[in-house]
Amino acid sequence: MLKTIYNKVKDFKKRYPTTISWRLKAHCKVAAEHVNDDEEILYAFAAQKLPSVFNLTSTYAIVVTDKRILLAQKRLIFGYFYYTITPDMFNDLTIKMGLFWGKIIIDTIKEKVFLTFISKDALREIETVLSKYMMQEKRQYESELTDEEHNKLKRELKDISENGEK
Numbered sequence: 001m002l003k004t005i006y007n008k009v010k011d012f013k014k015r016y017p018t019t020i021s022w023r024l025k026a027h028c029k030v031a032a033e034h035v036n037d038d039e040e041i042l043y044a045f046a047a048q049k050l051p052s053v054f055n056l057t058s059t060y061a062i063v064v065t066d067k068r069i070l071l072a073q074k075r076l077i078f079g080y081f082y083y084t085i086t087p088d089m090f091n092d093l094t095i096k097m098g099l100f101w102g103k104i105i106i107d108t109i110k111e112k113v114f115l116t117f118i119s120k121d122a123l124r125e126i127e128t129v130l131s132k133y134m135m136q137e138k139r140q141y142e143s144e145l146t147d148e149e150h151n152k153l154k155r156e157l158k159d160i161s162e163n164g165e166k
Contacts, residue, residue, distance in 0.1 A: 001041070002032035008044035008161050009061055015164050016119035018100065020059075021046035023074065027061035030080045031072035039065040042157040043129045045122070047104070047115035049073070062115065064133055066154060069106075071113070085113070087137035093130055095123050106130070125165040129157055 006028040013019060024046055035041065043064040049071060050058045060081075063070040069090075071083040085108055094105040102123040106113040118126065136153045 001035050002029055004041050005032050005035070005044050005061065005063055008041065008063075009046050011162065012045040012122070016122040018119040019046060019122060020048060020101070020117035022059055024059070024061065026074035027059060027072055030074050030082060031061045031063045031070050034070055034072065034082055034084070035063065035065060036067075039067050040154065041065055042133065042154060043161040045118075045126060048117045049113065049115055060115070064129060064157070069130075069133075083113070087134060090134050090138075093127065093134070095127050097123060104130075125160060128165055129160055133157060 006025055009024050009028055013021065013024065027046070028044075031044075041063060045062050046059055047062060048058050049060040058073065060071045060073045063072070068087070069085040071081075071085075073081045075081065085106060089108045089110070090106070091109060092107040094107065096103040096105070097120050100120065101117045102120045104115040104118060104123065104126060106115070132153060136150065
């Protein structure tokens with residue numbers, strides 16, 4: 001699981017090198033510990049999780065599985081931070097683009113999650129993945145989605161993860 005997550009984050013970082021992130025393998029290791037055996041990893045990327053632009057030391061590995069979104073950070077000395085966003089908690093997604101970097105705000109029932117210092121070129125790809133994923137999962141809760149549609153979207157998100165958005 002670690003290898004899959006790390007490779008997807010590394011591929012993302014190669015496509016969008018201006019995204020600010022460090023210690024990716026350590027963060028991916030924390031995420032891998034929390035991915036269940038029955039979950040499939042669809043997409044992964046790295047970003048800073050903070051509302052302020054003055055702190056650049058809060059890199060997280062963000063992993064989209066077929067069941068939820070995981071955010072994981074290995075702390076510098078000991079321990080880690082871990083968050084999960086399930087589709088039923090997801091409310092809205094906001095994208096903000098600045099001069100050099102962009103910001104993604106995931107509005108959940110409890111809080112807003114700020115993902116910052118993302119390459120502005122990556123914003124469209126991340127928005128596509130998160131929007132399609134959340135729309136699909138919300139439809140699935142309402143039993144509107146067929147298995148064929150579900151599998152098609154999973155393949156599409158994996159393709160974006162491997163090749164980027166065309």
